[in-house]
Amino acid sequence: MSAIEFAGVTLAFGTRTVLADIDLTIRDNEFVGVLGPNGSGKTTMMRAILGLLPPRRGAIRVLGKPVARGNPAIGYMPQMRSALDQLRLSGWDFVASGVNGHRWGLPLLGSAARREVAWALERVQATDLARRPLAETSGGERQRLLLAQALLGRPRLLLLDEPLISLDPHHQRSVVELTRALQQDLGITVLFSAHELNPLLGALDRVLYLGHRHAALGTVEEVVTGPVLSRLYGSEIDVVRLNGRIFVMSGGHDVERDAHQHDHGEHHVHV
Amino acid sequence: MPTNTTTANTMFTYDFMQNAFAAAFAVAVVCGLVGFFLVLRAQTFAGHALSHVGFAGATGAVLIGISPLWGLIVMTLAAGIGMGLLGEKLHQRDVAIGIVLSMSLGLGLLFLNFFTAYATQATTLLFGNILGIDAATVWTLLLLGIAAIAALAAIARPLLFASLQPELAEAKGVSLRLLSVMFLAIVALGVAECVQIVGVLLVFALMVGPAAAAQRFTTRFWNGIALSVALALGEAWLGLVLAFYTDWPTSFWITALSGGIYLVAVLGATLPAGTRDATGQGMSG
Numbered sequence: 001m002s003a004i005e006f007a008g009v010t011l012a013f014g015t016r017t018v019l020a021d022i023d024l025t026i027r028d029n030e031f032v033g034v035l036g037p038n039g040s041g042k043t044t045m046m047r048a049i050l051g052l053l054p055p056r057r058g059a060i061r062v063l064g065k066p067v068a069r070g071n072p073a074i075g076y077m078p079q080m081r082s083a084l085d086q087l088r089l090s091g092w093d094f095v096a097s098g099v100n101g102h103r104w105g106l107p108l109l110g111s112a113a114r115r116e117v118a119w120a121l122e123r124v125q126a127t128d129l130a131r132r133p134l135a136e137t138s139g140g141e142r143q144r145l146l147l148a149q150a151l152l153g154r155p156r157l158l159l160l161d162e163p164l165i166s167l168d169p170h171h172q173r174s175v176v177e178l179t180r181a182l183q184q185d186l187g188i189t190v191l192f193s194a195h196e197l198n199p200l201l202g203a204l205d206r207v208l209y210l211g212h213r214h215a216a217l218g219t220v221e222e223v224v225t226g227p228v229l230s231r232l233y234g235s236e237i238d239v240v241r242l243n244g245r246i247f248v249m250s251g252g253h254d255v256e257r258d259a260h261q262h263d264h265g266e267h268h269v270h271v
Numbered sequence: 272m273p274t275n276t277t278t279a280n281t282m283f284t285y286d287f288m289q290n291a292f293a294a295a296f297a298v299a300v301v302c303g304l305v306g307f308f309l310v311l312r313a314q315t316f317a318g319h320a321l322s323h324v325g326f327a328g329a330t331g332a333v334l335i336g337i338s339p340l341w342g343l344i345v346m347t348l349a350a351g352i353g354m355g356l357l358g359e360k361l362h363q364r365d366v367a368i369g370i371v372l373s374m375s376l377g378l379g380l381l382f383l384n385f386f387t388a389y390a391t392q393a394t395t396l397l398f399g400n401i402l403g404i405d406a407a408t409v410w411t412l413l414l415l416g417i418a419a420i421a422a423l424a425a426i427a428r429p430l431l432f433a434s435l436q437p438e439l440a441e442a443k444g445v446s447l448r449l450l451s452v453m454f455l456a457i458v459a460l461g462v463a464e465c466v467q468i469v470g471v472l473l474v475f476a477l478m479v480g481p482a483a484a485a486q487r488f489t490t491r492f493w494n495g496i497a498l499s500v501a502l503a504l505g506e507a508w509l510g511l512v513l514a515f516y517t518d519w520p521t522s523f524w525i526t527a528l529s530g531g532i533y534l535v536a537v538l539g540a541t542l543p544a545g546t547r548d549a550t551g552q553g554m555s556g
Binding site for chain 1: 311313424425426427428429431432433435436438439440441442443444445486487490491492495
């Protein structure tokens with residue numbers, strides 16, 4: 001069975017079409033890096049898989065079933081919000097708020113729920129840091145807490161929206177390695193969106209590049225090439241490989257690095 | 272210490288003091304609970320805004336001959352639900368909100384102008400008059416308080432989740448808008464109650480001060496909730512006692528205590544992390 005299937009899917013807000021007529025299949029147990037320029041639809045695609053944005057056309061199937069909001073088999077890690085910088089609540093309570101968080105009533109946790117939180121924290125090596133208030137954790141530590149929260153309920157598909165934003169290269173590497181280890185140990189599918197390809201090299205199975213309403217899914221060798229990316233970016237793109245790193249250049253500029261510096265994350269579009 | 276006991280006994284021989292303590296209890300518990308989520312959601316300004324809108328409702332009610340408390344409740348509830356429905360659209364609309372606030376106060380002023388007992392009523396609504404609360408009002412406040420707390424208890428879990436992780440909560444099936452409307456309706460009830468004690472202008476002191484201080488003092492959810500309620504109740508009751516002995520306004524004492532405790536909390540938070548986290552594991556750890 002495949003993890004995600006898009007059949008002729010068009011995603012749009014109002015009159016703006018973000019992705020048009022997309023066909024793709026993401027297999028079970030794959031680590032897929034989702035890349036593309038700002039506004040190319042990385043977050044939009046994840047919201048569609050979560051059932052938060054109904055496709056304008058086409059059909060989405062997730063883990064063999066038609067897409068539906070509130071699917072417990074999907075774990076989701078939204079882009080980090082700056083409001084969390086000020087939060088005095090402990091990491092433990094923050095993570096635990098996600099246990100059955102959609103149910104009415106008091107946020108009381110039974111012993112099974114506590115074990116689940118402890119398990120998720122242990123999986124991301126965040127047991128100790130979860131005692132601190134969120135305001136006193138570093139960016140990398142906070143990402144691990146968010147990852148733990150996404151693991152609650154043991155999802156089979158994990159959607160991670162820009163987990164590397166505003167992390168230094170060292171922490172970027174550790175988040176990628178941790179995610180890869182989780183993906184393989186738990187045998188789950190991961191969609192991991194990022195601004196830059198290089199931190200993900202070596203960890204990902206396939207790459208999904210979005211741009212100009214199109215999508216290209218395949219191995220890095222298949223997708224990250226001049227012709228494919230030129231079509232997605234809508235301009236002449238050169239791909240330069242150097243010492244195991246890949247640079248996506250447009251007229252002498254590294255477009256991924258530029259994008260990263262101009263804008264920390266595409267903004268969430270709420271409908 | 273016979274003297275102290277005697278004076279304390281004297282304090283409780285007055286009906287108005289008994290009523291005041293009972294009313295302060297009902298209101299402070301609601302304020303502590305509602306305020307905790309208000310601070311957590313960074314929506315404290317909503318509490319402030321609702322009280323100002325309530326002023327027009329209260330004075331309008333006086334004008335047509337019904338109790339200002341009911342005018343207040345109707346108006347804050349309507350405004351709270353409206354704010355919840357507008358939701359994201361209200362974000363970063365400081366100017367629009369500010370203008371609505373001043374219009375509400377202005378409208379309240381106009382209504383008062385038509386009313387004869389102008390000055391007393393204005394002061395009571397703006398700054399509160401807990402010593403003037405009668406037994407019937409105490410019962411109303413208690414029942415309203417129970418309704419607000421019951422409603423809050425019913426939505427507490429998704430509210431906490433949605434306050435911390437709105438996008439994730441939405442993905443898990445929580446309706447952010449419904450939750451926001453329900454919460455702001457509860458806040459509206461809390462504000463209407465709070466106005467009875469500290470008045471329209473000082474709602475922040477009892478609703479936000481204790482909750483904000485509590486979130487500085489502890490990092491655990493349930494400890495924070497308990498501390499927020501305890502601080503609100505302590506500040507309200509101690510304010511009453513101090514007012515009784517000094518003959519200064521209760522609202523002054525409550526704002527002073529609220530401000531003082533928040534200041535201590537902020538200064539305390541600048542201590543090194545290790546000294547403060549001794550409380551470590553709380554109820555849910």
